[in-house]
Amino acid sequence: MNLDYGYTPIPNFSEWGRHRATADPVITYFKGDYYLFSTNQWGYWWSSDLNNWKFVPRLFLKPWNKVYDELCAPAVFVLGDTLLVIGSTHQKNFPIWMSTNPRVDEWKEAVDSFEVGAWDPGFFLDDDGKLYCYWGSSNLYPLYGQEINRKTFKPIGEKKELLHLQPEKWGWHRFGEYNDNTFLDPFMEGAWVNKHNGKYYLQYGAPGTEFSGYADGVAVSDNPLGPFKEQIHNPFSFKPGGYARGAGHGSTFSDKWNNLWHVSTIVVNVKNNFERLLGLWPSGFDKDGILYCNTAFGDYPHYLPTKESYASYTPSGIGGAGFTGWMLLNYNKPVQVSSILGGYQPNNAVDENIKTYWSAATGSKGEWIQTDLGAISTVNAIQLNYADQDVDSSFLGKMKHTYHQYKIYQSNDGKNWTLLVDKSQNKTDVPHDYIELPKSVRARYLKLENIHMPTGKFAISGFRVFGKGAGSVPDKVKQFFVLRGEKDKRSAWLKWSPVNNAWAYNIYCGIAPDKLYTSIMVHNANEYYFKAMDKDQPYYFCIEAINENGVSVRSEVMKSE
Structure with a gap:
């Protein structure tokens, strides 16, 4: 997602280098807008179209909440005309905050201390008006659920054990980058519930947030507190390949046209295990009530929703779930650069690996990177993914007044250049900028020229060019x-x-x-x-x-x- 991500606020999490990080997202549709909360952002975003996000600075912790996490894995839910939010805690002294106008940071306490003390909480309001809280983040304990009084927010009855991982049955429950790590048991976390056709879908993240196979599974029940049975299609949100990998610990929500979406966590895991970003994919229920998430070409350009049934699934990535059909034009193609810092080589910017990046020797104006598409091609869009290299040590948490400025030039011969994108006057923070051209162009070479970096070196993990090449589609795989x-x-x-x-x-x-x-x-x-x-x-x-x-x-x- 094209967001102005904050930097991790935890000093010992950034000893290998200050870096941007967030995870555990929740998107909620409220009063005509979408509200996005995620871990450690010192605020939240809102959008009217799921594309242009405006950040609202806000600190929710109180002085006696002596933790770095502001907020960690927040729960967000709607009661009537009110939006409510609370972060993760094992204590019983966290308030639940509420707002009827969150666009402008108008919040007050709904209750000063939520007694459940839930880590990775999620709330669900049933059709009968009953409110439930679900939580858990552990490689030992299960997910829990409990009814909550919607007026006092006090728990009703006893908490119930809802679900355990079963790595002996489900391969994806196993810990490790390749589900092969035996030194640590897998983690289960990030509870979220949706209701569809009278059934309750309890979603959860596993087996570990630092792995490409971090995914969301789902179990189904006829009752809000179970018993739950794993859906036969699991994990339902899974993206272990491509440029941006991982699709775990997220939430499923409906847009204004009742299309279903799943927002979840993307893994970076270079400077710290908890270096992560956010991804958004179309989701839905099929005719048999199976919950799915379409991550095919899930880091390529897709159309935004405009009507009902936009996200209707077809088993092919092409033509399914809003995919534009624009292909990546410069995978492992030749690259030229102005300078190189150490081992951060130029081709890292076009290798489709979010973990690797090219870095210039400086962050100065005039540093550049040039990509050769190999042939004159139709260019529709460009994604610029900056990397964090030698970020100033003061960059902890959400920084103010940071911005990127750059220009992109096009050429057919690598000698004569025409300005294609001019963001030399930009004053916004765009670490993962996406530029969709108003009209496609024909070009072979593209050059990105730095004008201003918010901090550190001019470093790029993905200079990704999308459109259509001039040649033939691949042959069919024969065997x-x-x-x-x-x-x-x-x-x-x-x-x-x-x-x-x-x-x-x-x-x-x-x-x-x-x-x-x-x-x-x-x-x-x-x-x-x-x-x-x-x-x-x-x-x-x-x-x-x-x-x-x-x-x-x-x-x-x-x-x-």
Whole structure:
């Protein structure tokens, strides 16, 4: 998401370098606007269109709440004409705040001390007017739920255990970057509940926020406090591949047209385990009541919602859920730069890995990076992802009066340049700026020239150019194998014949041929170790090849017992 993320406020979390970070997002539609709260931002955002977000500075902690987290994994919910918020705490001295006009930072206490003391809280208001709180963040304890008096906010009855992880059954519940780490048990956190057709969908994040496989699962019940049973399609929000990876600990919400969306956490994990960002993807329920999230091409440009049923799912990324069809034009293409800092090499800016970046030797005006698309192509949009290199040590928390300024030039020969984007007068903080051109252009070379950095070196983790190449779409993958473990059905080795004119592949997986809801983008490889399955059920797979010109015909769907 194109947001002015704050810097981590915790000094010992940034000993390897000051950096931007947030996670655990909640978006709520309230009085015609969308409100976004997430971890440690010293405020919140609002938007009327899910695209242009305005930040409202606000500190919710009281002097006796002696924690750095302002707020950590906040809960946000609506009661009537009032928006309410509370952060995570193990104590019983956190207030619940309320506002009828949050656009302008008008807040007062609904209650000065919430007695539950919930970490990673989430609230759900049922159709009958009853209010419930769900919480939990642990690799030992389960998720809990409890009814709350909506007038006094006091708990009613006893808390109930709702759900435990089952790594012996669900492969994706296993800890580790490749679900292979045995030194630590997996974490379960971030409870969130939606209701659909009379059923309650309890969502949760697992197995660890620092991993590409950080995902959201869901369990279903006929009652708000259970018993809950895991949905057969799990995890429902999953994005282990591509440029931006991870899709765990989020929330599911409806837009003004009743389209469903899922906002969740993207993993960076370079300067600290808790270095993270936010992603937003179309979501929905299918005809059988299965909750899904469409992350296919989930870090490529998508159209914003304009009407009902915008997010209706089709099993293909192309044409499904608002994807523009604009392809990445400069994956691993030649790069030239003005200077290099140490080992932060130029091609890191075009390798589709959010963890790597190029850094110039300085942050001075005039530093530049140039990308060659390889051929004259149609350019529709550009995403600039800045990296944090040598950020000033004073940058802790949300900083004021920070901004980026730059220019982007276009050329067909690398010698004669025309100004394409002019943000030399920009006064906003845009660490992940997205520029959609009012009219597409034809170009082969693009040059990004720095004018002003808010701090540190001029460093780019992703200079991403989107549009359509001039060549042919990739050939179809001819051979695709799924070798599922004999002794461990949670895991499979996927192998396919390389396509000469492709540099990436989308693997689709699901519980039925018409429910291939899981999507995994793999770059520059022809194998993948998939370790996220339920050991007790069959799965279905297919694959498509990708290049700058488009997407191939998909392979035939195959079943793996």
